[in-house]
Amino acid sequence: MPPWPIEDLEDDVPPAPAAANASPLLERLTVRCHSRQTPMIHRFRCSAPGCDMSWTLPRQSSRVLKHASHECMFIDEQLKQLVGAVIAGKRG
Numbered sequence: 001m002p003p004w005p006i007e008d009l010e011d012d013v014p015p016a017p018a019a020a021n022a023s024p025l026l027e028r029l030t031v032r033c034h035s036r037q038t039p040m041i042h043r044f045r046c047s048a049p050g051c052d053m054s055w056t057l058p059r060q061s062s063r064v065l066k067h068a069s070h071e072c073m074f075i076d077e078q079l080k081q082l083v084g085a086v087i088a089g090k091r092g
C-alpha cells in the first residue's frame with residue numbers, strides 16, 4: 001500500500017529548481033510533484049519508472065536512500081549500486 005496514491009500525483013511542470021544545497025544524488029532519485037485533487041499539496045516521488053513510492057516534504061535523504069538501496073524494485077541497477085556506495089561511505 002503506497003503512502004499516497006500515485007495516480008493522484010502529477011509532476012511539477014516546469015520542475016522546481018533544485019535548492020542550492022540539494023544533493024545531486026537525491027535530485028536523481030526523486031521527482032517533485034503535487035496532488036491532482038489538491039494542487040497545494042506538494043510531495044516528491046521515487047524517480048524510478050513504475051515505482052509508486054512517494055514522500056512528504058521536506059525530503060529526508062535517509063528515507064530516500066533506504067528506499068533506493070533496499071526497497072525499490074524499479075530502480076536502475078547502476079543507480080542502486082551508487083546509492084549503496086554512498087550509504088556505506090556515510091557509515092565510515
Ligand SMILES: [Zn+2]
Pocket residue numbers: 046047048051052053067068071072073074075
Ligand atoms: Zn522506488
